[in-house]
Amino acid sequence: MMEKDVVIYPVILKTDNDYIFVRVPDLEGGYTQGNNIVDAIEMAEDLIGNLLEDKRDYPKPSEPNAVHLTKDEKLAYVSVDLAAFRRKYSPTIRKNVTIPEYLNNIAKEQKTNVSQVLTEALKTKFGV
Secondary structure, eight states: OOOOOEEEEEEEEEEETTEEEEEOTTSTTOEEEESSHHHHHHHHHHHHHHHHTTOSSOOOOOOGGGOOOOTTEEEEEEEEEHHHHHHHHOOOOOOOOOOOHHHHHHHHHTTOOHHHHHHHHHHHHHTO
């Protein structure tokens, strides 16, 4: 089973002419826009993913009654699985590592993918 790391943030939507402007009040730099409601929500998902993808501690989402809206703004909630976002958008890099020869021999015998083991160990160590 794949790990999940889901965040849910309130977003404020405001329609202006041909665009829907999106603000994520809990995230610095949390502004985007879309051509329609579906596009605006998808852009908000991408924005939240990009702002949080390299973080371990996330800002706490505002409570619904703490979000202040003007008469022409609407409140929505956007959910992002950051583990899935990282898997989809993070490129892999080639990294040479040094390990004891006996571990390398055991890995070969057991047909173990050392890169995968290292990746899983680093994710566990860093809590991502």
